Amino acid sequence: MEKIHILTDSSSDIPQALVEQHGIEIVPIMLSHGGRTFREYYDITPAECCRLLEESDEIPSTAMATPAVFLESYNRAFERGCTHLIGVIINGSGSGTYQAACLAKGMFEEEHGEGAMVIEVFDSRTYTYIYGHIVVKAAEMREQGESFEAITSVIRSRLSRVEAYLGVYTLKYLKKSGRISGGAAFVGEALGLKPISFVYDGAVKVCDKVRGEKALAAGICKKVAARVQQPEKQTGILLYGDVPEERLAEVEKRMREEIGFKDVVRCAIGPSVLSNTGPLAIAVAYYGAPRE
Structure with a gap:
């Protein structure tokens, strides 16, 4: 029986209530400002970011999630008995986060063997809740008992439109x-x-x-x-x-x-x-x- 783990990065901007309701894992993008570092979603809210932008002349810089962070996520899912993992990631043309998720997939397969857990990582080709809502749809389908194949087919179709x-x-x-x-x-x-x-x-x-x-x-x-x-x-x-x-x-x-x-x-x-x-x-x- 399939046990599917779903993750995305914090740039998907999925509201916290939906993250918790649907059991979606959020891998944080890092932001730096004024010598401080924040994990998006976990350490800084959109409202706090707006105040920071309005009050400071410095624009926060962002850093992609690393392959090591994704590999840790994959390993945790595998240890919980997940048979499949789906990741939907911020636009690969604008961030290295998608490439990091793909590199982590290769590292996982080298460690555990190809097919130990089926991993499919999608380049959303876009930003914010434009792709975040598709992740929520995938989690809803998982709750309804839909198969990995059905869920990934819907993700692929929606990302193309x-x-x-x-x-x-x-x-x-x-x-x-x-x-x-x-x-x-x-x-x-x-x-x-x-x-x-x-x-x-x-x-x-x-x-x-x-x-x-x-x-x-x-x-x-x-x-x-x-x-x-x-x-x-x-x-x-x-x-x-x-x-x-x-x-x-x-x-x-x-x-x-x-x-x-x-x-x-x-x-x-x-x-x-x-x-x-x-x-x-x-x-x-x-x-x-x-x-x-």
Whole structure:
């Protein structure tokens, strides 16, 4: 009989209540700031990270989880009698964490023999709860008695279709992190420009710039509406940093009324992603057409 262990890294931003409810293991990404080191999920919350970003001129740096950390996780699962292990990991193009998980798989198989425990590690090709909610779905399927093959098939299908649009309300933090120049930030802020990025298949690319806060919400939802597949059958995901409730409510209303999602869930963006976007970030995740 299959006994399946499910793990992901902390950048998946799965809320703690769901982690505990579904028995998902979280491998932490490390953050450093001001001479201190934090384990994402365990030592620092999204709200604490937002305050840190707002109060400090220094942007936290992140460090991938190491192969040794993953190997320890695999060994613990094996010692508990697990026959299969599933890992869904942050975008391999933007972090070495996925490669570390794969290296640990090879190390485990060298130590215990190939097939001692079946391990499948997925490169999510994306960030935050955009892939975190797929991990939760996998854990739900495990609880329902679904097979390893069925669960991995659903993960593979969903990762091939999930995408998102991300917007930021200020350029200040992109300037702090060096992602844009001081001059570009000055001009952009003077003109009230708000960039929108397409989060798709391992890349995050600016695809538009709008003027004004209301235009950002409208612009994101317009782009989602053009790509989403059967929104009436989907639960849209609203991701956010330290964004005022009225702005979140506006985006959620547009998701429900203009796009027509069956339902909407909200999820806070975690520290490792906020360190790159800044706290005033918002995103909408959904399922589009399958990618090869």
